[in-house]
Amino acid sequence: MAHKFPSPEWLQALKEKLNSDEKYAQIASKWEGEIVFYIEPGGPIKEAMIFFTDLWHGKCRDAYTVKNEEQLKELSPAYILKSPYQSFVRVLKGQLDPMQAMITRKLKVQGNMGYMMRNVPTVLEFVRCAKEIETEFIE
Secondary structure, eight states: OOEEESSHHHHHHHHHHHHHOHHHHHHTTTOEEEEEEEEEOBTTBOSOEEEEEEEETTEEEEEEEEOSHHHHHHHOOSEEEEEEHHHHHHHHTTSSOHHHHHHTTSSEEESOHHHHHHTHHHHHHHHHHHHTSOEEEOO
16 A cells, blocks of 8 residues: 655654664664654645654654644754655655765755764665655655
8 A cells, every 4th residue: 555755654654664674673773863854845745744753773763743843843853854845755766865865955964964974874774665665656
């Protein structure tokens, strides 16, 4: 069954995939930190959508939609990846390399970029898992 991106159902499918994927668990075993995906309005997305993921030692401890900027500030995540919907779609479809997107600021990163760059295999495994979710994109 395809999950519409972005939606709470897609986010839960991501959490389940991360927690059931042995390769991700092994490669991300030293990762510590929350990542927020801030999908900016544009194209078919009329309002920002904010996804919170709590990633810890190869597991996704929690994943949910953040209601607003105020709640996001209270959460104080280690990383915020902010971009228009189309950039996230291009990464998920394999049309845009996630690391290149970060370096060229197509995906704006708030947080310790050095830590992220030292953990490129973890980032790439996370994206692989996200790409493997059966996804229906909003056009």
